[in-house]
Amino acid sequence: MRARAVKLGLRSWVGWRRGFTSKADPQRSGRVTAEVIEHLERLALVDFGSQEAVARLEKAIAFADRLRAVDTDGVEPLESVLEDRCLYLRSDNVVEGNCAEVLLQNAHRVVEEYFVAPPGNISLPKQDEQEPFSHN
Amino acid sequence: MAAPVKRWSCVGKRWVLAYIDGGSRHGRGAAIGFTSRRKRGQSSVAQQPLITAQKSRKGEHEWEAVVGLEIHAQISSNSKLFSGSQVHFAAPPNSLVSFFDASLPGTLPVLNRRCVEAAVMTGLALNCRINKKSLFDRKHYFYADLPAGYQITQQRLPIAVNGSLAYSVCVGKKPSQVSTKTVRIKQIQLEQDSGKSLHDEPRSQTLIDLNRAGVGLLEVVLEPDMSCGEEAASAVRELQLILQALGTSQANMAEGQLRVDANISVHHPGEPLGVRTEVKNLNSARFLAKAIDFEIERQIHELENGRKILNETRSFDYKLGCTMPMRDKEGKQDYRFMPEPNLPPLLLHDTASLPPGADPQQVINIDWIRERLPELPSETREKLIQQYGMLPEHSFALLNEVGLLEFFQNVIKETRAEPKKVTSWVLNIFLGFLKQQNLTVNESPVTPSALAELLNLLDRKAISSSAAKQVMDVKRGNPRAINKLMGLVRKATLSRADPTVIKKILERKLSS
Numbered sequence: 001m002r003a004r005a006v007k008l009g010l011r012s013w014v015g016w017r018r019g020f021t022s023k024a025d026p027q028r029s030g031r032v033t034a035e036v037i038e039h040l041e042r043l044a045l046v047d048f049g050s051q052e053a054v055a056r057l058e059k060a061i062a063f064a065d066r067l068r069a070v071d072t073d074g075v076e077p078l079e080s081v082l083e084d085r086c087l088y089l090r091s092d093n094v095v096e097g098n099c100a101e102v103l104l105q106n107a108h109r110v111v112e113e114y115f116v117a118p119p120g121n122i123s124l125p126k127q128d129e130q131e132p133f134s135h136n
Numbered sequence: 137m138a139a140p141v142k143r144w145s146c147v148g149k150r151w152v153l154a155y156i157d158g159g160s161r162h163g164r165g166a167a168i169g170f171t172s173r174r175k176r177g178q179s180s181v182a183q184q185p186l187i188t189a190q191k192s193r194k195g196e197h198e199w200e201a202v203v204g205l206e207i208h209a210q211i212s213s214n215s216k217l218f219s220g221s222q223v224h225f226a227a228p229p230n231s232l233v234s235f236f237d238a239s240l241p242g243t244l245p246v247l248n249r250r251c252v253e254a255a256v257m258t259g260l261a262l263n264c265r266i267n268k269k270s271l272f273d274r275k276h277y278f279y280a281d282l283p284a285g286y287q288i289t290q291q292r293l294p295i296a297v298n299g300s301l302a303y304s305v306c307v308g309k310k311p312s313q314v315s316t317k318t319v320r321i322k323q324i325q326l327e328q329d330s331g332k333s334l335h336d337e338p339r340s341q342t343l344i345d346l347n348r349a350g351v352g353l354l355e356v357v358l359e360p361d362m363s364c365g366e367e368a369a370s371a372v373r374e375l376q377l378i379l380q381a382l383g384t385s386q387a388n389m390a391e392g393q394l395r396v397d398a399n400i401s402v403h404h405p406g407e408p409l410g411v412r413t414e415v416k417n418l419n420s421a422r423f424l425a426k427a428i429d430f431e432i433e434r435q436i437h438e439l440e441n442g443r444k445i446l447n448e449t450r451s452f453d454y455k456l457g458c459t460m461p462m463r464d465k466e467g468k469q470d471y472r473f474m475p476e477p478n479l480p481p482l483l484l485h486d487t488a489s490l491p492p493g494a495d496p497q498q499v500i501n502i503d504w505i506r507e508r509l510p511e512l513p514s515e516t517r518e519k520l521i522q523q524y525g526m527l528p529e530h531s532f533a534l535l536n537e538v539g540l541l542e543f544f545q546n547v548i549k550e551t552r553a554e555p556k557k558v559t560s561w562v563l564n565i566f567l568g569f570l571k572q573q574n575l576t577v578n579e580s581p582v583t584p585s586a587l588a589e590l591l592n593l594l595d596r597k598a599i600s601s602s603a604a605k606q607v608m609d610v611k612r613g614n615p616r617a618i619n620k621l622m623g624l625v626r627k628a629t630l631s632r633a634d635p636t637v638i639k640k641i642l643e644r645k646l647s648s
Contacts, residue, residue, distance in 0.1 A: 043470055045278070079271060079292075082480035089498055092214045092250035096234040097221035103230055103238050103346075113229040114343035117280030119335065 032058050042124050144199070144433045146364040150405070151199040151436060197440070199402045201432040202409055203368050204360035207375060208353045209385040210329065210393040211254045217328055217352035218245035218288065225391055229345040237350040239283035244478050249500070251326060251352040252295070254384035256484065256505050258354055259296030259324050261378055261512055266502050268484045270295040272326075272476040277469060280344050281331035289355075291473050294325035295482065301358065302514065303374040304532065305367055311529045319371050322357040329353050348392075354385065360399065360409075364432065365425030372396055372424060377513040377535060389421050398428050401445070402435045410435070411445040415459055417452055427452035431459045516541070524548075524555035533563050539577035540567070546584035553591040561591060569608055582608075 037048050037057075048054050100113050109116040144151050213223055221234040236243035259266050271293040274286040299321035307315045331349035333342045356375065362368045376394060379385040387394040396419070401412035415431050418424050430452075435445050450459040485491070487503040511519075517531035526534075534541050544562045551558060566587060570580060590607055593599045 039470075043276070043472060079475045080477060080480055082477075085480040086498065087247060087480045087482050089249035089252065089500070090215075090220070090246045091497070092248055093220065094215050094222040095220035097232045099235075100228065100230040100233065103233055103235075106238075106240075111341075111343055113231075114334065114345055115230070115280075117333075117342045117344050119337070119340050119342055121278055 032061070045124070144436050146201075146366070146429070146432075149200060149363045151201055151364075151402070151432065153197070198405055199436050200405050201363050201400065201402045201435075202360040202412075203362040203364065203428055203432075204399040204412075205358040205362070205368060205372065206397045206399070207356045207358065207372065208329075208395045208397075209258075209356065209375075209379055209387055211251050211352035211354055212383060212385050213248060213250045213254065213352055215248055215250075216350040217248055217251050217326065219243075219350055220246075221350070223351050224347075227347055229343075230347065232347040233349065237283075237346055239285075245288060245476070247479065247482070248352060249497070252482065252484075252500055253505060254352070254382075255295045255324060255326050255354055256500065256502055257382050257509060258356070258379065258384050259299065260502070260506050260509060261382055262296075262299035262301055262321050262324070262356070264296035264299030264321060264324060266296050266484060267293060268486075268489075268502075269293065270482045270484075272479045272482070273473050274476050276472045276474075279330070279333075280342055281333045281346070281349065283331070283346065283349065287328050287330065288476050288479075289327035290325035292475075294323040295484075296324040297322070299324070301371055301375060301378075303367075303370045304528075305370050312527065314529060314532075317361075317367060317370075319361045319367075320359040322359050324357075325355045327353050327355055360401075365428035368396075368398065368428050369421065369425040373421070373536075374513070381510055381513055381516075383510070389419055392419065395419050396424060398431070400428060400431045400435065402432060402439065410439070411447050413445065413447065413459075414449045415452055416449060416462065420454065423452065423454055426457065427459060430457065434459065524559065526555070526559055530559055530563060533567075534559075537567065537577060543577050543580075543584050547588045547591070550585055550588035551591045551595070553588075553595040557595070558591060561587065565605065565608055 032054060037054060040046065041048060048057065104110050104113065104115070107115050142153055145154050147154075210223075211217070215221060216223055216234075216237065219234040219236040221237055222232045224232060234243075236245065256266055270290055272288055273291045275289050275291065276286040278285060300318050301321055302316055302318050304314045304316055307313050329348050329351040331344055331346040333344060335342050358371060362371060372394075376387040376389075379387040379394075385393060389395075398415045398418060399412050400415060401410040403410040413431065413435070415427060418427055431450065438445060446461075449462045451462045452459050484500050484502055487501060490499065490501060513535050517528070517535060520526045520531040520534065521528060534544055540562070543566075544558065547558050547562065548555060566580075566582065569582070570577065575581075590604050594601060594604045
């Protein structure tokens with residue numbers, strides 16, 4: 001995943017480097033800052049609960065960085081390993097649906113035939129108040 | 137008559153502070169010395185003898201407003217963009233939802249051919265370049281009505297780019313003073329719609345209905361070539377007519393099939409563009425222009441008073457008639473775009489590049505679609521003008537009402553009367569009658585044949601124009617008119633016809 005993301009942004013080797021180092025520069029320190037971790041946690045709701053997890057992330061980034069040794073000048077980025085496959089086109093017919101009962105069984109709370117959600121997004125608590133993320 | 141009020145007003149492409157009749161934008165001031173300005177090769181705007189400007193006021197500034205639009209049109213298809221559940225407006229909650237729409241693990245997107253065709257047709261109609269290869273991406277954000285946590289869209293390489301949309305605006309008080317403008321189309325992309333949230337404030341909860349989740353949308357991005365609410369509204373209206381003519385979307389704003397977001401900023405002429413705000417929830421044709429103009433005026437007001445404009449998202453409050461910052465939109469969103477890993481690139485062909493022996497169901501030929509494009513509103517109007525010697529503004533009016541053009545053409549078929557007469561009757565008397573009774577053309581008690589016959593009588597001079605109008609009066613439910621009509625018929629038949637027979641014939645004709 002990381003490898004693919006690297007290739008995606010790559011227009012030129014230099015351009016990519018400049019873009020990446022604005023967030024964290026593993027070349028220089030190999031460390032991912034607490035600020036970046038918090039930002040990632042908010043965006044993806046992934047819990048980097050421990051220093052171990054952060055260290056693992058840094059190792060993964062360093063591993064992917066080895067791709068930079070490859071000269072990709074003039075090479076079209078790979079967007080999908082499916083790029084040689086044909087995108088199947090489905091006919092415009094109604095063949096599914098009508099299973100509200102089954103779907104609603106999955107819901108924690110239901111009102112008539114609606115799923116129930118909180119009134120808005122619940123913000124992740126700030127770093128100092130952080131606890132393991134849990135649904136209410 | 138209210139006292140004159142100082143308001144920011146749009147004159148041509150400029151926003152100036154001027155005295156206008158209180159409450160109305162277009163007062164009855166004398167012509168003023170504003171010269172028309174050419175901007176970016178667009179047709180020049182005639183002098184606007186609409187408002188009296190207070191030129192001597194110290195510190196009076198001129199502002200230019202820049203308006204761009206993102207329009208989402210629901211594709212008219214039987215099933216959704218990536219799944220086989222039905223697309224339908226009113227249905228029991230969560231009854232039109234497949235496992236994929238509910239984002240259950242293990243489900244995969246399968247692209248609907250009809251949606252691709254709709255996108256190609258729309259791109260061609262809007263003079264776009266159709267990308268033979270386009271890609272799908274994931275746009276991530278959290279919201280309860282987006283079960284997957286991402287929307288499948290086309291951010292990197294959309295299906296159509298670099299088009300244009302021509303529309304007309306009134307440039308003077310007279311309806312004949314119209315000017316054609318063009319707005320560039322940045323791109324058209326295919327994307328998924330989200331489900332619907334019903335906010336239940338008292339119980340502090342939101343009810344989610346996923347019937348709409350996964351419905352195919354065409355996002356049409358208009359470049360910021362527009363300068364006020366009226367231009368934006370006209371462009372949207374023309375796009376609506378095009379989509380309806382193509383059949384790619386019913387584009388009914390009331391049913392949520394057409395939704396508009398506006399990006400608005402202001403700046404002094406010659407200076408760089410200002411900070412823009414995004415105004416969402418513009419879902420009513422009536423309020424579109426109002427909301428945009430309000431936001432322009434708000435921004436000018438803020439800047440004139442030394443404050444700054446925040447790059448934020450606002451929504452339009454219809455009841456209060458103003459834009460408000462939206463909650464839940466804190467800071468700039470990071471959508472973490474990534475390629476949709478489950479969909480290979482979408483490849484389209486033209487006649488020259490058709491792979492031999494390919495399954496026709498699996499191949500889309502742009503040339504084939506182009507050859508079968510229906511007639512666009514601009515072509516229809518041009519034909520009306522050429523065929524019937526109609527004025528341009530009449531051709532616009534005929535296309536502006538659902539079913540009116542067909543009605544007009546049916547009357548023309550059955551009547552001997554001159555087209556100009558028919559046009560005048562349909563647009564003034566017939567349409568006026570419908571508006572008064574609050575009816576659509578399809579609900580009209582007057583059929584095209586009836587009107588054609590009436591016009592024939594008029595043409596033969598069997599009845600006078602006022603008598604014909606009175607027939608309409610009778611339809612309006614005015615019984616005294618029947619007697620007047622009887623008198624006229626008796627005169628016309630030189631009193632030889634039997635009055636009871638006349639009455640019977642009239643009643644029969646009028647009730648048909």
